[in-house]
Amino acid sequence: MSDLQKKRGTASFSLYALSFVLLWEWLRPVQQLTETGHIGTFLGFVFMSLSLSFLGVWSVLASLAKMIYILYSIAKIHYQGQVFNLSWLGLFLEDAQANLGAVWNGQWAEMSNPFRTLLFFILIWLVTYLIDYWLLNRKRILLFFLMTVVFITVIDTFTAYKGDAAILRVVVAGFAILGLLAFYRLAEKERLPSGHLHARKWIIPLVVMIAGSTLIAWTAPKANPIWPDPVPFIQSMNDGSGTEQGGTAKRVGYGSNDSSLGGPFVGDDSLVFTAEVEERHYWKVETKDVYTGKGWVSTKGEHPSHLEFSGETPPPIMSFYGNQDEVLRSTVHNEVDYAHIQYPHGVRKIVTDEFYLYRLNRQTGKITSLKDFEPEAPASYTVEYEKPAFRVKDLQDSSVEDDDEYAHSIHNTYTQLPEDLPPAIRELALEVTDGLETWYEKAQAVEKYFRNNGFVYDQVDVAIPEEDEDYVAQFLFETKRGYCDNFSTSMAVMLRTLDIPARWVKGYTDGEYVETLESGTRVYEVTNNNAHSWVEVYFPEVGWVPFEPTQGFSNNVVFQTEENSEVPADTEETEEAAAPVPLQPEREELEPEAASAAGSQDGWRKSAKSFLANNWKTFFGMIVLLAGAAALAYWKRGKWLPFYYILLFKLRKKDEHFPAAYLALLAQLERYGLRRRPGQTLREYAWEVDQFFSSREMRRLTDCYEQFLYRGTLAEGTWQKSREAWEYMIKKAG
Template sequence: MTSRKVQKDLMTFIMYIFGFLLLWEWLRPLEQLTDTSNIWVFLSFIFISLLLSFIGTPVIIGGCIKWVFIIAALDFLYIDEAFFQFKWVSVFITDFIESFQFVMARDWANLSNLFRSFLFFVLLWLMTYLIQYWLINRKQIFIFFFMTLVYITVLDTFTPYNAGWAIVRTVISGFAVLGMLTFFRLLDKEGIKKETNLSRKWMIPLVAMIVVSIGFGLAAPKAEPIWPDPVPYLTSYGKESGDGTGVQKIGYGLDDSSLGGPFIGDNQVVFTVEAESRHYWKVETKDVYTGKGWITSGSREVRSPFGSADQVPITSFFNRPGVETVKESSTVYSLNNNSHIVYPLGIKKIDAASFFSFELEVATEKIHSLEGDSPSPIKQYTLDYVVPRYSVTALNEASSEKNIVENNELINRYTQLPKDLPQRIQELAKEITDGKDSWFEKARELESYFSRSGYSYDQKDVAVPGDDEDYVDQFLFDTKQGYCDNFSTSMVVMARSIGIPARWVKGYTEGEYKGISESGSRMFEITNNNAHSWVEVYFPGIGWVPFEPTQGFSNSVQFNFDTASQSHDQPSVMNPEELEKDKPELKENNERQAASSEGSFKKLFVPIKNFFEVYWKWIALVIIVLAVLALIIYKIRGRWLPYYLTLRFKWTKKDENFQKAYMLLLRELERYGLHRKDGQTLRDYADYVDRFFSSREMGRLTARYEQLIYRGNLQKGSWKETKELWENLIKKTIA
């Protein structure tokens, strides 16, 4: 094991000190702007890493020292147990396994602080290596110096961090390092030997220049800024007039009072489910439309408590003739820290651990999970519910005058509209539903209107209503493009404008089908991209019925067209059996069942396919890790390949192996950088190698090789005598 060749003079040591100071500037803001504490631990790691690099510690020994420091530091920060009792081993393994699962699920928010600190140590390790590489090998550090200046000035502009003195310190350190590196590059270029007097002649003017520049900069009068503060402009970028919130990130949120504006996608997994059929997942409903968005009329603090053994106090529809139901259950695996329950229409019971309880927000039908008296997320729970199938005949009869009078209070609540709602919204709703008598027929017309009238689904180019504009009016008559909030809110408002009670529902779509679970249920993965809003219309005596007006989305609700007239009047609606046939996951399941009756090859292929569908992320991760390891091993082959070649021929005694060993030596010298020119004889090349290494070993080996070439044989025992020369040259190619 050899040490790395490093310069250990005073100027090199000073360069390492300034490199440490530049790295320190990256850590200083963390304590003020984040919840990171014990910054001295990370600074100590940087100092030790640079010190090991300066003294030329062998890579393996230096790496071991750094790993021991990282483990001891993590033990000190998070476990606080005696390091040599090794209690940290089990804690580390458990924590890292859980954190890797969160990484695979892209759930960055749930990564533990221990794992975050470990990743930060790895990042600092990489940074210290880069500092050493830039300072010693490349003798260029301008990019890092420039990025440090950009980093602290951006923080100074956009955060509470005051980087006034940080900029001064960075300029001093950066100019000093740049000056010394320029000096070293000139020495190398001109082939001048470094001497103390020469170094002094360069350093004194450099120090004087830095002192004068910094002093002049601090003492000189400062002009007022000629540009306005960019922060207000940048923070307001993307906003239209009004209360728009600009570009947002898709996902479930609490505030819907100001709708509109574009959003960016987010494929972070929120939860996964094992379900018997596909359906939407509700979180809450809202009832008051303000002209800009949605709020809740009742207090969110009015809640109805219940437990796992209790019936969920939500009545979505009535168990009466006209509504057929089928019992189903689903298991939800939550991957975030939300303390609310996602549930399907027809929820009856929530089965979770006994120490959890629940509260229903009466005004919004949002279900909160609690542990004791505190909100607490549940990682796994099972839902029992009934899937409805509505009779179209019953829905058409539900909007009779008698039923409307009996439900007067509920209907008044869910037909609320702003007093200043533009009249043309109601006129459009009447025009769309002209000729339709029942609420169901009118709701179906409103639902299908958007798909035949030139409206388009768009997530980017979405307007925000101005102060004097109505959100629905702008979408219906001006822009005609938007996403689910635009479509669903517009249908609710139009339905209310003609007296049909409707409400706005928030939650998630069914998600992406992932295959069949071991229990035989279908598996779905729901991400933030599946956040969605839709419509529920109330039919007296029946209950709430979902409708889906958004372009590109399909309603999974089942209708029983039990009259001939309805089946002819609604040609665009498919029977539930036909819908089931069109579901891709059912097709895939049928294909698997068919495959089980075929040959042995297909019987073997199905479980292999299932395995890859379930574990493809882990397989991809293993492949990536192996590829990275292979790349690293290849990149550092100069450090291990000479040892391998030495061991390969160490115990070889046959003289015939000399020719093979000599050719491998030529290849290693080429890799090391000693290239043989075209037409150059072996003897000339040997002289060139010997001059480079200040030895005579290559010439002696080449003479033996020429003897073998021209005579056809070697004196017995020649390999034993020349093996030491060959090993010495091979070891010199270690880099």
Template sequence: MISRKVQKDLMTFIMYIFGFLLLWEWLRPLEQLTDTSNIGVFLLFIFTSLLLSFTGTPVLIGGCIKWVFIVVALHILYIDEAFFQFKWVFVFITDFIESFQLVFASDWVNLSNLFRSFLFFVLLWLMTYLIQYWLINRMQILIFFFMTLVYITVLDTFTPYEAGLAIVRTVISGFAVLGMLTFFRLLDKEGIKKETTLSRKWMVPLVTMIVVSVGFGLAAPKAEPIWPDPVPYLTSYGKGSGEGTGVQKIGYGLDDSSLGGPFMGDNQVIFTVEAESRHYWKVETKDVYTGKGWITSGSREVRSPFGSADQVPITSFFNSPGIEMVKESSTVYSLTNNSHIVYPLGIQKIDAASFYSYELEVDTEKIHSLEGDSPASIKQYTLDYAVPRYSVTALNEASSEENIAVNNELINRYTQLPEDLPLRIQDLAKEITDGKDSWFEKARELERYFSRSGYTYDQKDVAIPADGEDYVDQFLFDTKQGYCDNFSTSMVVMARSIGIPARWVKGYTEGEYKGISESGSRMFEITNNNAHSWVEVYFPGIGWVPFEPTQGFSNSVQFNFDTASQSHDLPPEMNPEELEKDKPELKEINEKQPVANEGSFKKFFIPIENFFEAYWKMIALSILVLAVCAFVIYRIRGRWLPYYLTWRFKWTRKDENFQKAYLLLLRELDRYGLHRKDGQTLRDYADYIDRFFSSREMGRLTARYEQLIYRGSLQKGSWMETKELWENLIKKTIA
């Protein structure tokens, strides 16, 4: 049996402890920047592995102990069955086979959490072996120490992770290990026997040096940075190249069990679409709120297969007199290897190549795409769906006692809440909906509550609930700032607390409008930044109706307000006359140029060729001079470009020019140095500009621009009313 000859004195043990601390610094950021949880289990595995190495445990016995640890840990984390019944063995085998198939298909996104955790354990096993090898065999750990410093400083620079104390801890641990390894190397080189008195004589100066150095570094005054911050440059460079930047990125993910915390934007394009109207793109729903996030009550393995010729087995709403439906279709062009379908509300049919098939997760309504029996990414598919227009009268009548009794089982499922949910959440929901009778009126009040009660949209300064703290309670009463997950989860929980069935929906917003395609459809581009969550409320006899509580986002669902009283009760942005304007009038001009025949083209080209042969030197010099002039003009564009733009739009009176002028203003403000942050809403950016220039001009312009974006039209004369505001802001960018 192979065993290790390891020094088991106090200094070697201390050296192992510092090696453990260095490895710990690699794991600390994971809880904040990724979906990884239960870090304590992985730390215990590292400690156990290093302890086995220190005690000189034979390799075979140590390996068996580590394998048992991994199996038990995975069972505790992911399996509900009793350990000694061994039913989990089949679950492990099945999960690993499916995961290896996904690995060979390069579908890394859909790997199970169990398999990911297993791979992470293997990685930690390898890292602990390397630590032992560097410490005991090579007695050199400088490279690992340097890599640890680079790792935490990069995270500190480019992510929300604050690594100030981490750098101090790493320096202390690294210098201590380096000092002890140097001592051991000197003893080996000189053939000196290790003695306690000799070790003390070396360790006391080492500890003193580390304490003095660290103390002086912390206490000394800090000079201002000599070099400018590279992050804005790198970020802008990434944008210019069309690639997303950032370490932790927003986007669609599988694990929503622990919500909260900041994220960084990601401009990677996920898919593009040609659609007749704009709407959200759904991926899946979840029904169980845990107090920290969302999970699914049923199994993801319960699936309903169907083919391209079949009707999609999803019933979003019923064929009811209370719903008017308009048939539409969209074509999706996927740019990733995701093996799932994104689809709008009212999906009916998926049209793709005949060799593709599909499976619907019954409990989440997620649609998987398959080629044979393997997950497959479909690069292009067309969706047929019905766009609903809900009757408000029917929605108000849907929550009658008779309808509720018929749908009792479904209502119980979608009104689930944790037993320890703070009571003040329900009290707040009752206060918001006081005086409203129907579910629809109450849902509308909950949806509006966030826009008039001091809640703000924020992607960076977002809290993570502590142990024993409820995610929704923290957002509603303490922080009052967050992103879509905070708003949508809070509305679902408040609706459920007063008996209204609601569920949490994940997917993407409509994305960025890119113009008109050759087929006449509207083109949209959807990136990871468009990942979003919203709310669906169930109305008996009607079906699921989307609601949008998140600040800065608007609900594209259409309502038919049957009576005048309902219409007057609406806020201005939901006036039925405006809701009819779903699509702006868009025109495309095709100009056909005459094509010359081949003979006339040759006759025209010959004198040009002779001219270039005779004067190519002069032409090259002229091009060089023009290039230099163009470069100089470009470098001083801050002095003349605002005047040009002002002159360009001075005499125009068409309201259609407002959008182009506003986008040019954003570009000039960015050039001036007033950069818009990733994920920052236009309204927040306008507040920042107005504070910088001590004015209110940008806010007024942005309000008009939002009216154009969300309603699809402007009031007549809007450009003439706002042109002076625009000119004032443009002139302020003169540099």
């Protein structure tokens, strides 16, 4: 056991406290840049783990305490604090089992929040264990310190996180830890007597040096950067990238967490599924009913009500009322195993070649396919659905009857709004619908409001609301710039302020047309770029009616007038809005040489962009391969380093190179497993090595090295005479 393990005094406590500071710096940006909440709970776990290690608590008891803390935190965060009602534990175990199946199938987006919390706790547990190992056993923490510095600098460069103060705290804490560990290593090696005198002689100059250098670095004037900022160029490598307020862009596609909307996104044309359809339509995945001021969540949160059914029975989803004569079919060929079913509005049946069960989330309408009771997406399936066609007269005459309990339940659920919703949103909704009486007329007026009035469809320059700012209010009154989430959320919230039940729907548009088959069905490819959101409004005795407020999109819903003519819901010709092209600033006229240089730079930039766009998978694979090769080479360095040292010292013939060669041999012997014990003399160590290898060379080399240590010189020709013995020993240690 090392001195650091034996002595748990002030210096040891300082090491753990400073390590806590370094770990805290990893959690700070996680809270700001991601949707992770309850950072204080995770920070408490870090504190508890390091405290148990500092106190030397028996590992079994420490592990038990950590597991109790993790289960208590999960119950408090995700199960309404039912800590002592152990019924939540059964639900959590079932949830963990289902999530393990999703992880095994690579369905990362399907993981629930309780399971994500568990994984985060396990990650922190592993990191604190490594910190403890580095402090107590290795007494080296340089690698983790450098990783922390790189982490802070990278996120400060590429995200909205400001790391000025963080990098200062990291450098101070890191240098303090490195200094203390250097003292412990020196004390062990030199077998210094225990006591505070030697520690004070080391620590006081260390504190003065760190404080002084930090103060000078903080107050000294800084020169302007010499090199140009690489971030704009890196961002220019991606056509869909963009920032807002210093933020970063998300990648477009389906995701289950919509609690924090806003910000730019990067386009992604990865194929999700191919559809064979008789008529174009949107593909629904799920709906959300609770608007939080920042995004959407579901009423039941982590514990929704589920209903299972087979493909032979109609999905228990209420879309709209009325007997529709026209039943259509669409076939889906999945390319991504999301395990959820995307379906048209009015779905009646799901048909597959193999037997599947289906689990309906009754709050969100999300259908998960199950194979052998595990989530798995069918390779292909066919959905039968009623073609939505709504009579305008029915929509205008729709109203909530006093005895209609279901309509009242829908009304109460889908008119929810945050208590702190800015009143200006309702005032705007009243202004837009002034003079209109029916829900249908008001819904149409709000839908059309976004077609003009200065609103712009944009995927790049899209703001994220501040902590005290409402997502809808920011879009309506400040930016008026955004994509489908901004438009659809704003329409749903405005209707709710008018006491009209509306819900937020997410899924995919109809996709990109590919071809028409001989049967007359048309083939569409649906990619991540087709991920979309829209609005459904509930009309009593009619059902849920889709509306499309986003500029440039049309959901192909038909409204029938009294003359029995069909009127599309949206007459705009554009099927999908394209991101606006940023305006380029006018360039001043350049001299021929400068113009040539600029042209070559633009050509190089375009070539680099084209190369990355077309070969990014190969490029990424090469990086992974090189990283793996480097890791393997480092892991097996004990095998090839002897030959490297032999080659390195091959041409070095002067005696002054002998000490470096001897020290390299000592390092290689330690890698081989022959470690020199603390306090052991070189002569004793050489005797053990020679006994192990049944040789005499190590003692001969050590005699020469001790002559150098005590006399400061070497006899002429020492290295030439010792080279053969040195090569023999270093090959033995290979």
